[in-house]
Amino acid sequence: MSQTPFITCTSLSFAWPDGTAVFDGLQVAFGTGRTGLVGVNGSGKSTLLKLIAGELSPSGGSVRVGGEVGRLPQNVTLDTSGRVDEALGIAGTRAALHAIEAGDAGEEHFAAVGDDWDVEERAEAMLGELGLGRIGLDRTLGEVSGGESVLLRLAALLLRRPDVLLLDEPTNNLDLYARRRLYAAVEKWPGVLVVVSHDRELLDLVDQIADLRSGEVTWHGGNLSSYEKALAVEQEAAERMVRVAEADLRKQKRELADAQVKLARRKRYGQKMWEERREPKIVMGARKRAAQVSAGKHRIMHEERLAEARERLDVAAEAVRDDDEIRVDLPYTAVPPGRSVLTLRDLRLVHGARVDGVLELRGPERIALLGRNGTGKTTLLRTIAGELEPVEGEARAHVPLRFLPQRLDVLDDRLTVAQNVARFAPDATGNRIRARLARFLFRGARADQPAGTLSGGERFRAALAALMLAEPAPQLLLLDEPTNNLDMASVRRLTTALESYEGALIVAGHDLPFLRSIGITRWLLLDGGLSETSPEALEDAV
Template sequence: MMRQEAMIRPDDTIADLLGVRTALAVIDRAEVGLADADELADADWTLPSRLEAALMRCGLSTDPQTPLATLSGGQRSRAALAALILAEPDFLLLDEPTNNLDREGRRAVIDLLRGWSGGAIVVSHDRELLEEMDAIIELTSLGATRYGGNYSAFRQCKDSELEAAARDLAHAEKALSDVARRAQQARERKARKDSAGHRARAKGDQPKILMDAAKGRAEASGGAGARLRDARREAAGEAVSTARKKIEILQPLSMDIPPTDLAPGRTVLRLDGVTGGYDPARPIIKDLSLTVTGPERIAISGPNGSGKTTLLKIITGQIMPQYGRVELTVPFALLDQHAGLLDPSSTLRNNFLHLNPTADRHMAHAALARFRFRAADALRHPSELSGGERLRAGLACALGAMPPPMLLILDEPTNHLDLDGMNALETALAAYDGAVLVISHDSAFLRSLAPDRTVHLGE
């Protein structure tokens, strides 16, 4: 099993992750003549070459004694993949295996599965990876549903289900309207008959006993009819409620972003010869110049460890550059994959009010509701939320601002979003008229964003 996050002790190495520390120590002792007879008998002399091959296959060319703490998240994920290959199991269980990987790492996962002759269960929202699946099981509040085929087939089925659910709702609402109309017509007919009966009784044309009998039959018939109409109305109402609930489950999440009115010729960001990083002796960003004008969309790419997130921190003032100049001239919002802008000890509503000082409680609830945090959900704390919910809350607080930010800076925004959340974010960004600066290794997301330019780091 490859977990989403490797649980490591401070002194763990790659060899520990792969479970070969002891076996490698035996070989090391044998090579210098310190191993005893039992150790020599049990030594796996093929281990070093198999270990090297597994690491190379996953794009890691490093010593097995390298501490895991010195590796990036993506490099640790590659090491975890190498551990799977080295173990040669019959069945793989992968939990979000591509979340922290760069393009090459994601390709390594896909290639691993393509060449895998055993079985595999993969938990993932990575649409490129899901295209490699033989079947997809979706978990919702309705339970587990199995769809044959890859992501494209799954998406087609889901779209068909949404269309069918919409038709069912329209049919149920029409049936309820028809029941209500017929009930009104029945009430009007009864009112006319009752009025005629009252006039006939007032005239005294028929014996009282006959009129009383006719009145009794009418009341009995009317009561039965009313009960039947009530039953039909109740059944039609339940059908509408059931159809509406299904629509709410299947209907994609909607994210509405107000317009920024960013002028096409306005300078949004200018970097002039910027050099910087965490270590002054070894700056990871070197002599970088960049100008963003108007509603441009720019992707920042590069392998893990190339300085992408460091660059965003320099741009937003979290790290001061060693050399060069940074000019950020418009209001901006920065959202990382962990929604770090949210205070975990405060409610979502209070987070929104803190990040948007001119907003009131009504505006906060309205903005959060657009991102499916309705009523009491607005009083939840970020610490209570799943990764996807937390990022959705971050989007609500960042994009629901008034006025909205003219520059949206996103650091791996799809890492913890579910498929509906990704589709909603892509739809929202398609309608967003501000500038976008994004780090992402999600090829499907980048295709949807259609960046005007890509800045490559680490080359």
């Protein structure tokens, strides 16, 4: 690196074309080391990374970056007709190398190669480090899985050796094996690294946490676990201060009421003395004026104390984070124990995976569907959902089911959240839809947002609401990598929602902490065939 890499954002402002402000005067700087950028969905994490990378232009302020920048976006899309070396950005250099090796000494070939004579060896070594050693440089990208696409894009960045690396939800679609390789690459990174993620293991590898909230960044030196412990202590203190401030407010209200009662008694007594003329008129007048001045000062003093108590309560309340929870207390989703929900019989899938014999899902069972990228987990879910026909065998659901895919393409981006839900529940009234949407935190005008304007977490909530509120109510829910693109608060909300869901559940995923948190009852590994496993066995095998 020619210089010490850095990122500096000075008085940074940015707003979307519709006028929605994301940042207004943001001040933040990142130096050498690994930073975990956290915050609720919609707080602007991905937008900030795009501004740093120069993919968006600020409406005010400036972004300065020392060194070359590389960014891994949330959703990696590669041209399926291209080759691996093209995705890695080395196709031109390879072609020049091969031309020179074949005897063509044209100057343009030497210029294309430059000092990069070992590019093929470095590329193959990088693919090997990321677990992609079996993928040749000439392989077509159409043969590569979603998780392998993410690793290929990461390999391309690492080959460039940028000074500043920006990772936006890099573990999306990665299996446990690929995640371990990503973790190793992150641990070895020598420059500036800023990662946006909900992956707890990844965020426990960072040196510091930057919490982006309400357009400002709060710093914590340490990893996610350390940050959450500190935050829990801070929130406990904040809630305690709220209770103290509420008690003080009640006290000041009582004292003001008591003072008003005393002043009223004095006024009545003074009026009685005036009427009975017990003292000279001049003395009584002076006494009355003095009482009025004293009463005014007394009232003002208590009113000021009350106002101060209210202000202290407001300040204390602002320090308490208000992360609402999704509520899914829906009727008709419950499945009685023992009831047959799904039958898979001698199943052969379109991409080669299979289910030998008979697999039965009964009652409100919760199944985790695990396996490496490309083994067919999504294909199996789509087959169960009826979107794909099996090559052989049978996949029969005995209850109403709904499938939430990775891409969340159940939503029509042109329609509002409420209109999307109405598509799945055409007989429900508008008021009924809005009342239910409020349980998914889409209240008032939020229900009228076009789906195309939602953040990743909001889009997930809207898609989950559309499926859960569908008619008939789903008694079997199929979720494909549901924690992708969700912030930590949204993962907690999803966990709460699934805890209150009473139907059967099949979740394809690699996020073991999340899967453990939702009460999985059976762990199934898809690796050619389908077999019983455990999270401990998986971790031992990685």
